[in-house]
Amino acid sequence: MKHLILTGFMAVGKTAIGKRIARRLGRDFIDTDSVIEARESMSIREIFETRGEPEFRRIEREVVAGLTPDGPAVISTGGGTFVDARNREALGKLGVVVCLVTSIETIVERVQRGGKRPLADGDARERLSRLYEERMEAYRQADVLIETDGLTLEQSIARVLKMIEPRLRSDTADAADAAGTGDPGSDAGRSGTGPQAKRSVKRRESP
């Protein structure tokens, strides 16, 4: 079963978009930051402030390693989750990883309005730009990169759905093939799930 995993920098809209897509696809929605907060009975900010970022990252890795959704899910991750190689591997095994991409201007504007992100405290523009640059290489390892700059929430959702629905459908066809119930004349599901297949579908979508 392929889950849909959303990654990308802070404030690109992973949670807002993920929740709505989950509802539309009739899937469960899992937000790894919320799982961490529930597990630790603390906000992300409190964890950073009282226990430090390395401890937050350790908990984050444990939570990612323990993700075993019962049914098909949409999983939204924190902005730093996919930067960790072990998390990338674990998430890659769970399904299709979509990275949402937005300009740094949009990000700075959004995080300064929000106030809940410890890594964005103070005069954050330069720091966030540097962090975004550093993380880009990791984000590029997602299966699909989707730019949402200039799009409304609704348009962003439509773009993500358009990109991922064939992949989620091909998963169903793969399962049917494996069970011997697939249509042998059909190409559906032939994209496979191996690393080669992943590489072949990776592309960047612009608005």
Ligand code: S3P
């Ligand atoms: C972080 C992003 C946050 C949260 C934590 C660390 C990061 O999640 O996990 O504050 O390292 O970029 P969002 O991407 O949902 O803001």
